[in-house]
Amino acid sequence: MSVASPALGGTRTTGHDPVPRHRFDWGQPFIVLLALVIAAIAIGPVLYVFVGGFRTTADLNANPVGLPSPWTLDNWSAVLGSPRFWGNVASSMILAVGTTAGVVIVGVMAAFVIARYTFRGREGLYLLFAAGLMFPLTVAALPLTLLLRTLGLHGTFLGVIIPSIAFALPTTIIILVPFLRAIPDELEEAAAIDGTTRVGFFWRILLPLSMPGLVTVGVLAFVGSWNGYLLPLLVISTGTLPQELWPLPLGVTQFSTQYSQDTGAVLAYTSLSMIPALVFFLFAEKRIVGGLTGAVKG
Amino acid sequence: MTSVIESVGPAVSAGSTPARHPRPGAGRARKRAEIVLFVGPALLLFLGFVILPVLLAGVYSFYNLPQSFQWDDLADPERFVGFANYARALEDPAFIRSVGNNFLILSLSLLIQGPLAIGIALLLNRRLRGRGVLRLLIFVPYVLAEVIAGLSWKLLLQPQGGVNALLEALGLGAFTQNWLADPNIALWTMFAILTWKYVGFAILLMLAGLQGVPEELAEAAAIDGASWWQVQRHITIPLLGPTIRIWAFLSIIGALQLFDMVWVTTRGGPLNATSTMATYMVEKGQFGGQPGFGSAVAVILFLISLVVALVYQRFALRRDLAGSITRGVR
Secondary structure: OOOOOOOOOOOOOOOOOHHHHHHHHHHHHHHHHHHHHHHHHHHHHHHHHHHHOOOOHHHHHHOOOOOOOOOOOHHHHHHHOOHHHHHHHHHHHHHHHHHHHHHHHHHHHHHHHHHHOOOOOHHHHHHHHHHHHHOOHHHHHHHHHHHHHHOOOOOOHHHHHHHHHHHHHHHHHHHHHHHHHOOOHHHHHHHHHOOOOHHHHHHHHHHHHOHHHHHHHHHHHHHHHHHOOHHHHHHOOOOOOOHHHOOHHHHHHHHHHHOOOOHHHHHHHHHHHHHHHHHHHHHHHHHHHHHHHHHHHO | OHHHHHHHHHHHHHHHHHHHOOOHHHHHHHHHHHHHHHHHHHHHHHHHHHHHHHHHHHHHOOEOOOOOOOHHHHHOHHHEOOOHHHHHHHHOHHHHHHHHHHHHHHHHHHHHHHHHHHHHHHHHOOOOOOHHHHHHHHHHHHHOOHHHHHHHHHHHOOOOOHHHHHHHHOOOHHHOOOOOOOOOOHHHHHHHHHHHHHHHHHHHHHHHHHOOOOHHHHHHHHHOOOOHHHHHHHHHHHHOHHHHHHHHHHHHHHHHHOOHHHHHHOOOOOOOOOOOHHHHHHHHHHOOOOHHHHHHHHHHHHHHHHHHHHHHHHHHHHHHHOOOOOOOOO
């Protein structure tokens, strides 16, 4: 990273005060330095974990900081060669895909009705879902696990997926309703004149047009599920599912407890667990940032 | 997906053709059916897996329930204990400590993370080469699962871990600590990890908010001789108000619900130094085999969150959200 040229810098406000000279001399390098420090703090620990995965545990114990000597791929290949790691990844994938699909399908259907039908109780319905934001998973967690046990879902993937969908619905509906509402009524009227029913309008016109909103909602649900810990902890870790099929956050925790002496292996397992989220983030960055900032701006 | 679209569309429209004209009641019944069909699944899931468990938490909280909970237990008058679970929680120093920890984290977040994020965002709010890369990098901690970030920090903060070794290497050996195991500093360490994890999100939120602040005002003020700081103080920060207040709201809720990070790094220890309401609840309710008592803790947690949120909304968010929830449906 290099210092931006003055033309690109923030000096365009004035041209006649001592202020710009001051800012030109000190401001820009200072900003770049600040940016570098922030970036280093943000990714330093992550890099440490990554690089640590290339060291032997003996090397790590002898000298906790410093570069690997020798570099070794043993830890990484051990993790990548273990069915356990891939089982964790597959399990997380199943949970995240199942949750995302459920949230998007069920959510858009409900949002469609709330956004485009007039009926008594519509506002109440919307309020009910919106109020769901105030009902955190933490509060519901214990009764939920007992409920799932009654339903025979304790210890199963569905036992995680179904509540995850339910808890993602409030955000989903709050984001999607304005989206679906923004599509002009004229389109619906035109479709009606052409003989399309409301439901036909939903499938053929509304869904394609609201794709960006659906993607945002889907990405948020996916990330939420992928990173989720409390629900898998309560539903899966106390069940009969083998560790090989635990979702990643649970699997990593378990691995690091089980092999706490083998720091190199734990670092490798942890760093490899970060990769899916980071890769996904690289592809979905705009949606995540946009969705979050858009969501909080209401 | 497409096949579903193709098959549902025509089938439904074909079926509706006769119903369109004859009786007005048919159209209404049809509309009602559509409403039920479309909202039904969401409503069922939501009522069954969000609302019902929260209500059940309220019910359970009045019972002394065993780990091997059976629904019959609720019918057993012996098990009904009234408010005893609540009294027990409120008398337990460990729980009081947890509540205090939640509020300490909450206050520190508002007082330290907020100004930090605003300051950094103001300084970075200019065209800067590599800003896209920087944005990606400061967002990395936020994307990582709290659990995975927490485990990494747990390794880094061990007595023989990377942080202490780095301090030694820098000649600051006097500052080495047993970061997460020393009751006097564990909570501060926890706060530092949380700041690392979440300040990037705050910075990005503030930067997004700053894009909505018109440059002309700042330029005009600068021409009138206002210093950089005066411009920020009197123009930019007030205009950033809505973003700041919404960030603060998210931060407050997050601080009160804090669980994952604490659970994987310290599990609330040492000596409850880092325990939160949520870790206390899971510890007692799930792993301590006392669902009734755990539920009472959950209800207290819920009430505290609700009161804090309502008070905050009443006093701070009123202007920004003016009805975004209540008047969301026109």
